[in-house]
Amino acid sequence: MAELDKxxxxxxxxxDELGFEQEGAFNLRHNGASLCHGNSEHVKIVKKEDKPGIDxxxxxxxxGEQVHIPVVLDASGxxxxxxxxxxxxxxxxxxxxxxxGIHNSGHEDSQHDGVHSFFVxxxxxxxxxxxxxxxxxxxxxxxxxxxxxIYMDDDSVFTxxxxxxxxxxxxxRETEVCLGKNSKLFVIEKLMTHGEQEAESNMEIQLNGEGxxxxxxxxxxxxxxxxxxxxxxxxxxxKCNAHIQCDSIIMDTAQVRSIPEINAKxxxxxxxxxxxxxxxxxxxxxxLRTLGMTGEEAENVIIEAxxx
Amino acid sequence: MLKVENxxxxxxxxxxxxxxxxxxxxxIAPGEMLVITxxxxxxxxxxxxxxxxxxxxxxGRVILDGVDITDHEIDxxxxxxxxxxxxxxxxxxxxxxxxxxxxxxxxxxxxxxxCELLSRVGLCAQEYIKRDVDNTLxxxxxxxxxxxxVLSKPHxxxxxxxxxxxxxxxxxxxxxxxxxxxxxDKNQSLIxxxxxxxxxxxxxxxxVIEDGRIAGIGKREDILPTLIQNGPSCCAYLQRxxxxxA
Numbered sequence: 001m002a003e004l005d006k007x008x009x010x011x012x013x014x015x016d017e018l019g020f021e022q023e024g025a026f027n028l029r030h031n032g033a034s035l036c037h038g039n040s041e042h043v044k045i046v047k048k049e050d051k052p053g054i055d056x057x058x059x060x061x062x063x064g065e066q067v068h069i070p071v072v073l074d075a076s077g078x079x080x081x082x083x084x085x086x087x088x089x090x091x092x093x094x095x096x097x098x099x100x101g102i103h104n105s106g107h108e109d110s111q112h113d114g115v116h117s118f119f120v121x122x123x124x125x126x127x128x129x130x131x132x133x134x135x136x137x138x139x140x141x142x143x144x145x146x147x148x149x150i151y152m153d154d155d156s157v158f159t160x161x162x163x164x165x166x167x168x169x170x171x172x173r174e175t176e177v178c179l180g181k182n183s184k185l186f187v188i189e190k191l192m193t194h195g196e197q198e199a200e201s202n203m204e205i206q207l208n209g210e211g212x213x214x215x216x217x218x219x220x221x222x223x224x225x226x227x228x229x230x231x232x233x234x235x236x237x238x239k240c241n242a243h244i245q246c247d248s249i250i251m252d253t254a255q256v257r258s259i260p261e262i263n264a265k266x267x268x269x270x271x272x273x274x275x276x277x278x279x280x281x282x283x284x285x286x287x288l289r290t291l292g293m294t295g296e297e298a299e300n301v302i303i304e305a306x307x308x
Numbered sequence: 309m310l311k312v313e314n315x316x317x318x319x320x321x322x323x324x325x326x327x328x329x330x331x332x333x334x335x336i337a338p339g340e341m342l343v344i345t346x347x348x349x350x351x352x353x354x355x356x357x358x359x360x361x362x363x364x365x366x367x368g369r370v371i372l373d374g375v376d377i378t379d380h381e382i383d384x385x386x387x388x389x390x391x392x393x394x395x396x397x398x399x400x401x402x403x404x405x406x407x408x409x410x411x412x413x414x415x416x417x418x419x420x421x422x423c424e425l426l427s428r429v430g431l432c433a434q435e436y437i438k439r440d441v442d443n444t445l446x447x448x449x450x451x452x453x454x455x456x457x458v459l460s461k462p463h464x465x466x467x468x469x470x471x472x473x474x475x476x477x478x479x480x481x482x483x484x485x486x487x488x489x490x491x492x493d494k495n496q497s498l499i500x501x502x503x504x505x506x507x508x509x510x511x512x513x514x515x516v517i518e519d520g521r522i523a524g525i526g527k528r529e530d531i532l533p534t535l536i537q538n539g540p541s542c543c544a545y546l547q548r549x550x551x552x553x554a
Contacts, residue, residue, distance in 0.1 A: 305403035
C-alpha cells in the first residue's frame with residue numbers, strides 16, 4: 001500500500017466524496033504518474049502505452065462497484081495531460097469517482113487536462129462523479145480543463161455529476177454526449193467561482209436514438225470579480241426528450257453568461273430550456289435573518305443549499 | 309413585555325411622502341395574545357415588519373422586556389426572542405424541509421422531531437421531510453411549513469402575519485390548536501394579524517388598524533361585538549367609535 005503525504009490525503013477528501021481507499025479498483029495519479037493502483041474481479045485498469053493515461057475495463061458482471069481514479073497535482077509549474085478511456089460492458093452497473101485537486105504553493109501555473117472517454121454498453125448504468133478543487137498559497141494559477149466524451153449504447157443510463165466549488169483559477173470544460181435508443185442522461189453541474197476566476201462550460205448532447213432523454217441541471221454561483229460562461233446544447237435527432245436548466249446566482253461584480261441552445265432535427269423531438277441569472281433573493285435573506293442569522297451567514301446558507 | 313411608543317413609518321413614492329403607520333402605541337403583557345385586524349392596506353403587516361426590524365420606523369420606540377430594541381437588526385431581535393411567520397414565505401431552491409426546520413430551531417433536529425413538528429401543522433411528515441422548499445410545495449404547504457419554523461423553538465414573542473391565509477379548513481383547526489398551546493404557555497406572547505373571527509375569539513385583546521392608525525384597541529369582549537355588528541367594514545366601526553367619543 002502506497003503511503004500518501006498529508007497534502008494528498010487532504011486533497012483526496014475534497015475530490016473523492018465517496019472516500020478514497022487503496023482497495024478494489026483504483027488509480028491515484030500524482031504529478032503525472034500513477035502513485036498506486038489496483039484491480040478488482042470485475043474492473044481492470046491498464047496503463048496506456050502510446051500516451052499518458054489508463055484504460056478502465058468494466059465487465060458486465062459489475063454490480064454497484066466503485067472505481068476511484070483521482071488526480072492530485074502539488075508540483076508548481078507542472079502541466080499534466082491524461083487520456084482515460086472507460087470501456088463499460090453491456091449490463092454493468094458502476095460508480096466512478098474521479099476528480100482533480102491542485103495544490104500550488106509556487107509562482108508557476110499548475111494545470112491538469114483530463115480527457116475522459118466513456119464507451120457505455122447496452123443497458124449499462126454509470127454514475128460518474130468529478131470534483132475539482134484548488135488550494136495553496138502560491139501565486140501560480142490552478143488550471144483545470146476537462147474534456148468528457150460519452151458514447152451511450154441503447155437502454156443505458158449515465159449520470160454525470162460534476163462539482164467545482166473552490167480554488168480553481170481557470171477552467172474550460174468540454175462535454176460531448178451521444179445517446180442511443182432509450183438511453184437516459186442526467187447531468188448535474190455545480191460551480192462556484194470567486195476572486196478573478198474564470199470558468200467556461202460547453203456541452204453538446206446529441207440525442208440520436210428514439211426514446212432517448214437528457215436532463216441537464218446547472219447551478220452556479222459567481223462571486224467577486226469572477227466570470228462564468230455556460231453553453232449547453234441539446235440536439236434532437238430522433239423522437240426524444242431533453243430539458244436544460246441553468247440557474248445562476250450572481251454577486252458583487254461578477255459576470256455570468258448563460259447560453260442554452262436547443263436544436264430539434266426531428267418532428268417528435270421535445271426539448272425545453274430554462275435559464276435564470278439573478279442575485280440572492282432579499283426575501284430569502286430576510287427569512288433566514290428572522291431565524292437569527294447575520295446577513296453573511298444567511299448568504300452562505302442560501303448558496304450552500306442552492307449548490308446542494 | 310413589549311412596549312411600542314409612537315411608531316411612525318413612511319415611504320417615499322416618486323418624491324411624495326406616504327405615511328403607512330402613524331403614532332402607533334400599545335403594550336403587550338407576558339403571555340398575552342393580541343390580534344391585529346383591520347382592512348387590507350391599513351398597515352397591519354408593515355407594523356409586524358417594523359416590530360421584527362424588517363422595516364425601520366422613522367420615529368418611535370420598540371421596547372422588549374425593558375430593553376430598547378428600536379435600532380436592533382433583524383437577527384438581533386430574533387436572538388432576543390422574537391419569532392416571525394411571514395404572510396408569504398419565500399422558497400429556497402435546494403433546501404430540504406428538515407434542513408429549514410433545523411435552521412429555525414437553531415440546532416439539528418432529528419427526523420422524529422421534524423415529523424412531530426410537521427404533524428402539528430397538518431403536514432403528513434414522512435412525505436415532506438426530505439422535500440425541497442421550492443415550487444413543488446403548494447402555497448398552503450409553504451404556509452404551514454412557515455408556521456412550523458416558528459413553532460420549532462420557544463420565543464418571548466411570536467408574530468404571525470395572516471397565518472390562516474391559504475390554509476384549508478382542516479389545517480386551520482390544527483393551527484388554532486397550536487395557538488391555544490402557545491397561549492397556555494404564559495412565557496410566550498402572541499401577535500396575530502388576522503381577519504378570522506375564530507382567531508379573534510381566542511384573543512385577550514383585539515387591535516384595529518386602519519389607514520395606519522390604531523382605530524381601536526381593547527378587550528376581545530369589548531371590541532369583537534362591535535366589529536361583528538358592523539360587518540367587515542372597519543370604517544363603520546371607526547365612525548361608531550368617533551361618534552362615541554363625540
